[in-house]
Amino acid sequence: METLYQAGSVFMKVNTLQGKKMVESGLQSGDFSLPPSWPSCLPPAADLEMLQQKVAVVQRELEDFKKEVLPAIQSLEEAFCELNGALAQQEEQAARVRQRLREEEDRGVVRNKVLTFLLPREKQLRQHCQRLEGLLLGRGREALVPPKKIQAH
Structure with a gap:
């Protein structure tokens, strides 16, 4: 062709x-x-010489371009590595925070279970203490009888 x-x-x-x-x-x-x-x-020698000069200029420009671009690429690679490091650090911190939140939630669940168990027990103990206090203050037998439950008709 x-x-x-x-x-x-x-x-x-x-x-x-x-x-x-x-x-x-x-x-x-x-x-x-x-x-x-x-x-x-x-082509004729004069045109060939002019073309060779243009090619030489282009080659110099290419070399200059390479000299400018390579440091820029290295700088970008360094920045990329730094960003990757910072991102990895952030991911680690986020994982630690998530773990702490899970632990805190677990502690909260345990606290709720303990409170659910202890609050009725506390009510029973208060009632028992009131009866004992009544005995101590001399109310006698009335204090030994548990309080009557009020029933709705």
């Missing part, structure tokens, strides 16, 4: 498959020079 492309004022015949391979290998190696199999379609 050969197509005509215009570079400046010169038309060039380009083998696109070979061009793609050249660009891929050039991008990987950083070498944008033309392969030896292309001498038949080379």
Whole structure:
């Protein structure tokens, strides 16, 4: 598949498959020079020199770009690691808080059970203490008789 492309004022015949391979290998190696199999379609020397200068500028810009981007990527990686560390710390704290809440809820359930048991017992003990107090103060036999329950008719 050969197509005509215009570079400046010169038309060039380009083998696109070979061009793609050249660009891929050039991008990987950083070498944008033309392969030896292309001498038949080379533009005049002045145009070639201008193209080579442009390629050199692009290569320098690519290197400058790499120099700027690599530190930025490293900085992002460091920030990402810090954020992951902070997130892990927050998750640990949240797990500890959930555990404490569960423990507190468990203690609350136990307290409620104890209170449920103790409150009726306290009422019984108060009544018993009142009867004993009555005996002590000399009310005699009336204090020994448990209080009558009032029944609704």
